[in-house]
Amino acid sequence: xxxxxxxxxxxxxxxxxxxxxxxxxxxxxxxxxxxxxxxxxxxxxxxxxxxxxxxxxxxxxxxxxxxxxxxxxxxxxxxxxxxxxxxxxxxxxxxxxxxxxxxxxxxxxxxxxxxxxxxxxxxxxxxxxxxxxxxxxxxxxxxxxxxxxxxxxxxxxxxxxxxxxxxxxxxxxxxxxxxxxxxxxxxxxxxxx
Numbered sequence: 464x465x466x467x468x469x470x471x472x473x474x475x476x477x478x479x480x481x482x483x484x485x486x487x488x489x490x491x492x493x494x495x496x497x498x499x500x501x502x503x504x505x506x507x508x509x510x511x512x513x514x515x516x517x518x519x520x521x522x523x524x525x526x527x528x529x530x531x532x533x534x535x536x537x538x539x540x541x542x543x544x545x546x547x548x549x550x551x552x553x554x555x556x557x558x559x560x561x562x563x564x565x566x567x568x569x570x571x572x573x574x575x576x577x578x579x580x581x582x583x584x585x586x587x588x589x590x591x592x593x594x595x596x597x598x599x600x601x602x603x604x605x606x607x608x609x610x611x612x613x614x615x616x617x618x619x620x621x622x623x624x625x626x627x628x629x630x631x632x633x634x635x636x637x638x639x640x641x642x643x644x645x646x647x648x649x650x651x652x653x654x655x656x
Contacts, residue, residue, distance in 0.1 A: 570622070
């Protein structure tokens with residue numbers, strides 16, 4: 464997503480640096496908007512024996528990620544940019560696929576969310592590295608968001624690991640593959656039944 468030339472920015476930051484930071488912020492804003500909608504989608508479509516635990520676990524995550532979106536948008540405006548939060552622009556700019564799981568069991572959704580969180584956190588961490596020299600204020604925001612996202616990811620992964628710490632989604636590269644792996648428990652080479 465391209466941004467228009469800034470008319471001003473914060474004191475002590477060049478316009479070129481501010482434009483790059485605004486681009487990084489907009490990327491995370493797109494991800495936060497997508498993530499909070501995806502989490503709500505899962506909240507509405509999760510079924511199975513652990514329904515209520517997962518259903519209720521997701522609402523605080525939705526609320527926090529919505530808050531991240533507001534933080535990101537306000538930082539864009541502070542730097543002299545114009546945050547974009549419309550669905551069409553988000554879809555046009557995103558670099559990831561649409562969430563692919565509909566009505567499904569808790570384990571299937573949690574398996575898919577494991578991959579979603581991996582992608583979001585990786586992008587935040589890449590942004591943290593780039594912001595080291597550009598803008599420590601925005602970097603601090605990214606660090607704070609990442610801390611919370613990693614905590615939420617741990618909540619998801621706690622449902623996907625065995626007592627030895629092995630994740631059921633290991634090796635999955637798509638949401639559907641992760642969902643399938645998470646819902647298939649094996650013991651002694653045979654499917655548990």
